[in-house]
Each structure stands twice: as C-alpha cells, then as structure tokens.
Amino acid sequence: MPEMDIALARTPANTRVRRGVQAIRTLADLDRIESAWERLAADRSSVSDFAYARAWAAGLDRTQRLNVLAAGAPETLAIAPLAANRGAAGWLTLLAAEMYEIMDFPHADDTAVSELARAIVRTGRPLELKRVPADSHVVAAIEMAYRGRGLVWRQPAGGAPWIPLDESWAEPEIHLEAGRRSDLRRAKRQAEKIGAVEAAIITPTRAELPQLIEEAFHVEAAGWKGAHGTALKTDAVRGGFFRRYAEQACAKGILRICMLRIGGRPAAAQIAIESGSRFDLLRAGYDEQFARCSPGMLLTAESIGYAARRGLSCYEFNGNVEPWTKVWTRHEHACCSLRAYPFSPRGAFALFTGGRQVAIRKLRERFKS
Numbered sequence: 001m002p003e004m005d006i007a008l009a010r011t012p013a014n015t016r017v018r019r020g021v022q023a024i025r026t027l028a029d030l031d032r033i034e035s036a037w038e039r040l041a042a043d044r045s046s047v048s049d050f051a052y053a054r055a056w057a058a059g060l061d062r063t064q065r066l067n068v069l070a071a072g073a074p075e076t077l078a079i080a081p082l083a084a085n086r087g088a089a090g091w092l093t094l095l096a097a098e099m100y101e102i103m104d105f106p107h108a109d110d111t112a113v114s115e116l117a118r119a120i121v122r123t124g125r126p127l128e129l130k131r132v133p134a135d136s137h138v139v140a141a142i143e144m145a146y147r148g149r150g151l152v153w154r155q156p157a158g159g160a161p162w163i164p165l166d167e168s169w170a171e172p173e174i175h176l177e178a179g180r181r182s183d184l185r186r187a188k189r190q191a192e193k194i195g196a197v198e199a200a201i202i203t204p205t206r207a208e209l210p211q212l213i214e215e216a217f218h219v220e221a222a223g224w225k226g227a228h229g230t231a232l233k234t235d236a237v238r239g240g241f242f243r244r245y246a247e248q249a250c251a252k253g254i255l256r257i258c259m260l261r262i263g264g265r266p267a268a269a270q271i272a273i274e275s276g277s278r279f280d281l282l283r284a285g286y287d288e289q290f291a292r293c294s295p296g297m298l299l300t301a302e303s304i305g306y307a308a309r310r311g312l313s314c315y316e317f318n319g320n321v322e323p324w325t326k327v328w329t330r331h332e333h334a335c336c337s338l339r340a341y342p343f344s345p346r347g348a349f350a351l352f353t354g355g356r357q358v359a360i361r362k363l364r365e366r367f368k369s
Contacts, residue, residue: 020071021069023068024068024069025066031054033070033076036070036075037050037053039108040077040107042276043278045102047101047102049275052096053095055248056095056241058244059237061237066084067092071116072112078115080105080116081106082094089353089354091350094129101131101160102131104132113137113141121145124342124344125346126350127338127339131158142340146340146342150341153338158320158335159333160316160333161320161322161329162317163314165312169304184301187298190292191298194262194290195264197262198260201258204257209250213243216257216285217231220232221233222285242283254275255272256270256271266287268286268296269284274307280316280318281315284300297327
C-alpha cells in the first residue's frame with residue numbers, strides 16, 4: 001500500500017502564526033528539531049526528552065521507521081513522536097512505547113496538537129498510544145479528529161507512582177508506616193553485619209560511564225529480572241537503547257547512577273535522570289544475594305533523600321504502581337490508552353485482524369447513546 005504524504009496546511013498571511021505539519025523520517029531531519037523539542041519538553045518527564053526519543057529512534061529495526069510529526073511554522077509548537085510499523089496495517093505507535101512509560105506529545109499550544117491529530121487521521125494508518133496522561137489534550141484532540149473519520153477506543157491504563165517532595169523528604173523514613181520504618185532499620189543492620197554500607201548518587205563523566213553502566217546492568221541481571229530474561233544485560237533492544245540514552249544524558253549532565261555497596265560489593269543500582277525540578281527513576285535492580293538486606297529499599301531511601309535535599313519538587317518512579325512503590329507513596333499519575341482505527345484500507349485491516357471485539361463494543365456503546 002503506498003505511503004500517504006501529509007500536505008502542509010496553509011493559513012492566511014495575517015494569522016498570528018502560520019501553521020503546518022511536517023513529517024520527519026530521518027535521523028538527520030530529527031536532529032534539526034532538537035532545540036524546538038527541548039523547548040517544548042522543558043520540565044516534563046525525561047521520557048519526553050529529545051535525547052530519549054533520539055536514542056530509541058537510532059535503534060529502530062526493519063519492522064519500524066521514523067514518522068515524527070511536527071506542527072507549527074515558522075516556530076514548532078507541537079511534536080508527535082511516532083514510529084510507523086511496517087506491514088499491512090502499518091500501525092503508528094509512540095517512539096519507545098516498548099518501554100511502557102507514560103508519554104505525551106511535547107507541545108506549547110493545544111491548537112497545534114489538534115493539527116497533529118488531524119494529520120494522523122490523514123495518514124490512513126491505525127494509531128496506538130499505550131500510555132498517555134489522562135488529562136492530556138492529546139486524548140481529546142485524537143477523539144475529536146476521528147469523529148466521522150474512524151473509531152477510537154479509550155480505556156484506563158495503569159498509573160505511574162510519584163512523590164510530591166518537600167524538605168521533610170530529606171529523611172524519607174519518617175514518611176513510612178511504623179512497621180516499614182522498623183523493616184528498613186532491620187535491613188540496614190543486616191547489611192552492616194556483612195560489611196560497610198555505602199550509598200552514592202553519581203553524576204558520571206564520559207570516562208566513568210562505561211564501567212558504571214556495566215556495573216548497573218550486572219546488578220540488575222543478578223536479580224529477578226535476570227531470571228525472567230528481562231534484564232537490560234540480556235535484552236539487546238532495551239539494553240542498546242539504555243546505553244545510547246545514557247551517553248546522551250551523561251553529555252547533558254543529567255544522568256544519575258545510584259549505587260549501594262555492601263562490603264564493597266554492588267548490591268543495588270538505579271539509573272535515573274535529574275532535570276529541572278524532577279528526579280526520574282528509569283531503571284532499578286538489586287542482587288538477589290543480598291535480598292535479606294532489602295538493598296533496593298535502602299537505595300530508594302537514599303535517592304529520595306538526595307532528591308529532596310536538592311530541592312527538587314517530585315520523585316518519579318515511572319513504570320507501574322507496584323507493591324514496593326506503595327511503601328513510599330499512594331500518589332499516581334492517571335493515564336489511559338488509545339486505539340484509533342481510521343476509515344481507510346489500513347484501518348479496516350487493523351480492525352478486522354486485531355480489533356473486532358473492541359470495535360463491536362464501541363459500536364454498541366454508540367448505538368446505545
């Protein structure tokens with residue numbers, strides 16, 4: 001099926017800003033909008049950062065190609081960080097959707113987001129947004145753009161836990177329930193029986209990065225993720241992505257490698273980003289040999305305290321709400337997933353190969369209303 005090009009939208013010369021939509025399909029073209037992307041993503045989650053998307057885009061295989069859309073001219077006002085899947089359906093998905101983080105379209109203008117949504121419809125491709133903020137204008141813009149032009153299925157998706165920080169979090173344990181505080185103290189005593197307990201939040205130099213990343217990967221692989229085959233050390237796609245992103249984040253000075261050593265041996269590790277007023281935890285793991293010492297919890301307490309002492313406003317766990325995150329917080333960012341099927345050959349193919357039940361439910365809801 002031939003690709004559908006997106007024509008530039010033209011508006012009268014006397015409008016405030018001339019708007020248009022540009023399709024970006026090469027890394028060279030992507031690099032040209034880096035400054036605009038950084039401006040739009042300022043103080044948002046690290047997964048909205050240009051470097052995050054660029055690192056994933058650099059590793060796209062033959063099953064996907066870059067299909068980023070940028071709205072606004074001469075100034076870019078909104079960006080849809082998308083990839084196009086090859087095949088009959090040709091799904092559009094968010095770049096790095098495989099990491100299952102909450103992602104949004106970096107934007108400074110709701111009207112520009114609406115233009116992106118209409119441009120997505122015009123591609124004739126089905127769209128899947130796995131986790132987007134429930135209150136994002138992207139959700140409303142997609143639903144509006146597909147009215148009369150396709151079907152949209154929206155459902156809640158798992159939220160992402162976070163802590164709104166203040167100076168009291170400089171001592172994180174005071175926010176724990178009494179039993180959990182006791183557990184944390186006991187874990188530290190157990191660790192001290194093995195050897196000295198040392199925690200460090202490191203801003204690595206480029207020279208230090210390779211060894212620290214290898215160490216963090218090794219620690220993660222020594223835990224349950226290694227046993228389940230999901231550790232970065234054994235995952236060529238995600239591991240390669242994290243190496244590329246770590247290099248770019250290191251160059252920007254925002255990468256943090258958090259390490260807990262017990263008796264001189266690495267027991268727990270975290271890969272995180274400190275940017276703006278946020279601390280974003282992207283990956284964490286611990287060595288099962290030290291499980292009785294709860295090294296993951298000990299290191300989490302250290303990194304939370306670090307973020308609070310730095311005067312940051314939030315500590316983002318990212319990922320999903322898990323039993324261990326509930327120990328620290330009940331706050332979570334609500335999000336939802338969207339699937340959109342345009343009235344097009346590709347949309348019809350996607351609908352009848354993977355979305356029939358969804359469509360039937362949606363049509364029943366429409367006829368009831």
